[in-house]
Amino acid sequence: MARVAEEDERAFAELVRRYQGRLANLVARLLNDRECADDLTQEVFVRVFVHRRNYRRGSKLSTWLFTIAANLAKNEIRRRVRRRNWFSLDALQDVFHDSAMVLADSTEGRDRTLEREQLQQVVGAAIATVPEKYRMALVLRDIEGMAYEEIAVVLGIPGGTVRSRINRARSLLKRKLQPLLRREVAP
Amino acid sequence: MKCAQARRLFGAYWDDDATQAEREWIESHFVACSSCRQEYEEYSRALEWVATLPRVEPAPDLVERVLTRARRAVPATDRIPTTGVPWVPVTAGAALLLVTATLISPWMGLRPSSRIANRAPVVTPAREPQLIVPTPSTEPLAQESRGPRQGPNAPSASDPLAAVPDSLFDHSEDVEFILDPVTMRRGRASLTRAPAGAQAERAVITF
Numbered sequence: 001m002a003r004v005a006e007e008d009e010r011a012f013a014e015l016v017r018r019y020q021g022r023l024a025n026l027v028a029r030l031l032n033d034r035e036c037a038d039d040l041t042q043e044v045f046v047r048v049f050v051h052r053r054n055y056r057r058g059s060k061l062s063t064w065l066f067t068i069a070a071n072l073a074k075n076e077i078r079r080r081v082r083r084r085n086w087f088s089l090d091a092l093q094d095v096f097h098d099s100a101m102v103l104a105d106s107t108e109g110r111d112r113t114l115e116r117e118q119l120q121q122v123v124g125a126a127i128a129t130v131p132e133k134y135r136m137a138l139v140l141r142d143i144e145g146m147a148y149e150e151i152a153v154v155l156g157i158p159g160g161t162v163r164s165r166i167n168r169a170r171s172l173l174k175r176k177l178q179p180l181l182r183r184e185v186a187p
Numbered sequence: 188m189k190c191a192q193a194r195r196l197f198g199a200y201w202d203d204d205a206t207q208a209e210r211e212w213i214e215s216h217f218v219a220c221s222s223c224r225q226e227y228e229e230y231s232r233a234l235e236w237v238a239t240l241p242r243v244e245p246a247p248d249l250v251e252r253v254l255t256r257a258r259r260a261v262p263a264t265d266r267i268p269t270t271g272v273p274w275v276p277v278t279a280g281a282a283l284l285l286v287t288a289t290l291i292s293p294w295m296g297l298r299p300s301s302r303i304a305n306r307a308p309v310v311t312p313a314r315e316p317q318l319i320v321p322t323p324s325t326e327p328l329a330q331e332s333r334g335p336r337q338g339p340n341a342p343s344a345s346d347p348l349a350a351v352p353d354s355l356f357d358h359s360e361d362v363e364f365i366l367d368p369v370t371m372r373r374g375r376a377s378l379t380r381a382p383a384g385a386q387a388e389r390a391v392i393t394f
Binding site for chain 2: 009012013016017020021023024025028029034037038041042045046049050119120123124127138142143163166167170173174177178181182184
């Protein structure tokens with residue numbers, strides 16, 4: 001990062017290559033939108049470049065990148081909510097219905113790949129319906145595998161609040177996936 | 188009550204963040220309570236699904252797109268300057284110096300230097316200006332444009348205006364005013380109009 005601050009373009013390109021995967025995945029899971037993830041990831045790196053001299057030496061670079069990405073994703077979620085073209089509960093119900101049909105079709109040799117993709121689509125959609133502040137904590141913890149302390153820094157909230165948000169997010173997600181879970185974990 | 192406690196520990200148990208005592212307690216509870224055991228299986232299955240979501244790969248040309256945009260971007264100003272004069276201490280020091288100077292300046296003004304204090308005051312009697320009565324002349328002010336005057340102490344006999352001094356004070360003698368700040372505060376200055384016909388103004392300064 002010190003080389004990036006000194007206008008070293010090759011160092012900046014290396015930084016982008018190193019972190020683009022994690023950031024794109026984070027943004028895609030927060031928004032449940034792959035196309036928008038690229039644009040937002042690009043925006044994260046441009047902001048890093050513009051504010052490269054404001055980077056505090058000694059702080060963790062990944063934390064700084066994730067903070068910018070989380071803030072941009074948060075803004076995008078709120079913008080979509082205002083425009084009311086965001087993922088609706090009806091759409092989630094449609095995905096659930098299709099998925100349930102595929103999962104129930106065990107007698108006709110279901111396509112395992114299709115099933116897995118369908119399940120991933122349902123889970124991704126379910127995450128997208130979790131309220132924003134809980135979703136942020138959930139994705140950072142259970143998808144990116146970040147420590148509680150690091151999440152607290154990224155989100156700018158106390159560690160205790162991080163824990164409670166993650167617990168709340170997991171409970172909400174489990175409730176949303178309940179129909180599929182009951183089928184999968186039948187006693 | 189036990190089930191509620193157990194479900195509150197689901198998160199810590201999943202994260203392997205529970206204490207040894209909590210872990211042993213919840214595991215014994217799972218043995219005894221099938222409902223909580225099934226709840227936890229669903230909980231852990233949901234989180235497994237989340238954890239196994241495929242990674243979203245960025246666009247192949249993302250690096251090039253970022254670099255293209257970054258080349259056009261204007262860098263933001265440095266909000267955390269690492270070098271340079273720290274302006275806060277400098278400004279605070281300057282303000283302190285100014286306040287100190289303001290506070291001690293009256294005391295400094297009341298103490299004249301020993302050289303001035305020991306000097307005897309020089310009193311020069313004021314000289315009353317003389318009224319110049321205009322006399323008829325064929326070329327009254329023509330001399331003004333002919334050249335520089337020879338000075339107030341060398342009047343010309345043909346030019347009556349030459350007798351008028353440039354100043355109301357006699358500059359042939361040095362007059363030294365010693366202005367005591369205390370006396371100055373009590374002084375007053377006035378400017379009175381000279382009588383009609385006088386070609387100068389008279390200033391009276393009273394200390």
